[in-house]
Amino acid sequence: MAADPNPKKFPVLSYVLARLPSFTPAKSSSSAPAFDVEQPPPQSSIEIEMPHLAEPGVLASMTKAITDVAETRSVLRTLGPRPDHEAVDRARAKLNEIEGMLSESFEDIALTEAAGEDEIEKRRREMDQEKTWCESILKLDEVHGSYEKLLSEAEERLVRIYEFAEKKAKVEEGEGGVEEVEVNEEVVGILQEALANPVERVDLSGRKLSLLPEAFGRIQGLLVLNLSNNQLQAIPDSIAGLHGLVELDVSGNLLETLPDSIGLLSKLKILNVSTNKLTALPDSICRCGSFVVLDVIFNRLTYLPTNIGSELVNLEKLMIQYNKIRSLPSSIGEMRSLTYLDAHFNELHGLPDSFVLLTNLEYLNLSSNFSDLKDLPSSFGDLISLQKLDLSNNQIHALPDTFGTLESLVELNVDQNPLVVPPVEVVNEGVVAVKMYMGKRRITMLEEEERRRVEEEMEQANAGWLTRTTSKLKSYVSDVSEYLNPSSPRDPYLEREL
Numbered sequence: 001m002a003a004d005p006n007p008k009k010f011p012v013l014s015y016v017l018a019r020l021p022s023f024t025p026a027k028s029s030s031s032a033p034a035f036d037v038e039q040p041p042p043q044s045s046i047e048i049e050m051p052h053l054a055e056p057g058v059l060a061s062m063t064k065a066i067t068d069v070a071e072t073r074s075v076l077r078t079l080g081p082r083p084d085h086e087a088v089d090r091a092r093a094k095l096n097e098i099e100g101m102l103s104e105s106f107e108d109i110a111l112t113e114a115a116g117e118d119e120i121e122k123r124r125r126e127m128d129q130e131k132t133w134c135e136s137i138l139k140l141d142e143v144h145g146s147y148e149k150l151l152s153e154a155e156e157r158l159v160r161i162y163e164f165a166e167k168k169a170k171v172e173e174g175e176g177g178v179e180e181v182e183v184n185e186e187v188v189g190i191l192q193e194a195l196a197n198p199v200e201r202v203d204l205s206g207r208k209l210s211l212l213p214e215a216f217g218r219i220q221g222l223l224v225l226n227l228s229n230n231q232l233q234a235i236p237d238s239i240a241g242l243h244g245l246v247e248l249d250v251s252g253n254l255l256e257t258l259p260d261s262i263g264l265l266s267k268l269k270i271l272n273v274s275t276n277k278l279t280a281l282p283d284s285i286c287r288c289g290s291f292v293v294l295d296v297i298f299n300r301l302t303y304l305p306t307n308i309g310s311e312l313v314n315l316e317k318l319m320i321q322y323n324k325i326r327s328l329p330s331s332i333g334e335m336r337s338l339t340y341l342d343a344h345f346n347e348l349h350g351l352p353d354s355f356v357l358l359t360n361l362e363y364l365n366l367s368s369n370f371s372d373l374k375d376l377p378s379s380f381g382d383l384i385s386l387q388k389l390d391l392s393n394n395q396i397h398a399l400p401d402t403f404g405t406l407e408s409l410v411e412l413n414v415d416q417n418p419l420v421v422p423p424v425e426v427v428n429e430g431v432v433a434v435k436m437y438m439g440k441r442r443i444t445m446l447e448e449e450e451r452r453r454v455e456e457e458m459e460q461a462n463a464g465w466l467t468r469t470t471s472k473l474k475s476y477v478s479d480v481s482e483y484l485n486p487s488s489p490r491d492p493y494l495e496r497e498l
Contacts, residue, residue, distance in 0.1 A: 004073075005151050011046050012158040013069065013151060015053060016062045020070060050162055058165045062158050064277065065254070068298055068322060069154045072147055072345075075370070082144035083137050091137040098131050128428045132415075139392065139415055143368075150322075153252070153275055153298070160231045161254070164210055187213070194219045205229050205249070217241030228252050228272070240264040251275050251295070263287035274298050274319075286311035293317045301325055309334040309354075321345050321365070326372070333357035344368045344390065350375060356382040367413070368393040381405035392416050404439025 007014040052058050198221035209230040217238025222245055229252040240261035247270040255276040263284025274297035286307045301323040309331030317340040325346040333354025344367040356379040373394040381402025388411040398421035412431040422437045
């Protein structure tokens with residue numbers, strides 16, 4: 001299948017994926033040979049080169065580390081194979097040609113007396129179809145490109161897991177592990193130097209570390225700590241001792257949790273925990289009030305802390321893509337400094353009403369939430385600073401009526417949505433046409449509402465006048481009837497004949 005990783009390029013990843021139940025191709029019972037205990041199947045070349053791969057514990061750890069690959073691959077199955085380089089180049093060239101000729105072609109048709117509205121509409125449909133086809137190819141290529149990056153990162157994670165298992169086996173067998181000793185000596189050397197002579201930066205990225213010494217929390221004056229691309233499964237609580245830390249990078253590790261003590265890093269501005277195995281962020285992270293950038297890409301988060309918005313009021317950039325987040329907390333509307341939010345490839349069902357309070361937001365990516373995201377808040381147009389918006393690959397049928405008030409919007413992507421409002425021909429004309437259409441639609445709706453309101457008021461006024469008139473008329477009729485047919489008895493004296 002096109003979404004399967006290349007075994008030559010990603011040998012470990014291919015090996016692990018092939019052993020997952022959902023990835024193993026079905027075999028008919030008639031064609032499957034009987035398993036012979038005395039004659040087990042031959043080992044693959046990678047099993048010979050990496051004998052610990054077959055160990056249940058190693059395979060289980062690797063399986064947990066690639067759930068993001070498995071999920072993304074299942075999505076790509078529905079999207080189809082990656083277009084080849086030539087097809088992408090043709091689509092890009094054709095798209096440029098269409099966009100360049102679109103207005104000119106319609107002007108030529110309009111100037112031709114023989115051309116009627118049917119001919120113009122026919123040409124428009126043809127060009128819209130070609131444009132949609134080209135854009136679909138480019139988008140599919142982009143999605144596959146992201147998947148390729150994901151495969152590379154997954155392969156690196158699996159190699160680190162295997163190397164850790166291999167070192168562990170050597171230690172258990174009494175062989176020691178020279179490389180690990182060298183790494184430990186290097187780390188100890190850096191630590192001793194930092195404790196003796198305060199430093200502002202420590203870079204331990206790519207050192208295959210599986211454990212961070214507690215003593216790192218005693219380094220004075222440390223501003224930047226880079227622990228990325230290691231094998232860390234935990235961050236010690238002692239990290240809270242780095243009171244002046246401004247930037248922390250622990251991306252590309254095996255972290256399943258962050259310590260609660262991270263909330264004591266009051267000066268921390270940049271935190272990168274991407275490409276780990278986090279299922280939740282600790283509530284204490286909300287106390288990091290100096291946060292400017294928070295990167296949690298490629299984890300397993302299903303939600304964000306409830307108070308994250310009300311506490312992280314200085315946050316400017318939030319990247320939560322490639323997780324399993326189903327909803328954003330209502331407090332997110334209090335992130336008044338937020339200018340950049342990327343939440344694509346999640347499971348968002350919608351946005352909280354408070355989201356429209358993010359009046360400084362300039363970039364928003366909600367693409368690829370697929371069948372979960374179906375609509376946007378009615379006041380979406382209140383995002384007055386929004387410049388770039390990506391809503392592609394969702395199930396949105398109609399843009400909100402206030403969409404036309406997004407005056408700063410210059411880039412819009414709504415591909416692969418069952419859009420009815422605005423119609424596809426308007427979408428294909430670009431963001432300006434969409435805003436104009438939605439603006440006119442809103443004006444028409446407001447005028448219709450005003451007309452109905454006036455009619456209702458007139459009906460109520462007429463009903464009141466009729467009620468008052470009827471009441472007066474009844475009173476008058478009653479008086480006349482009383483005069484003509486008095487109900488009191490007649491005086492006998494007045495009835496006598498003269």
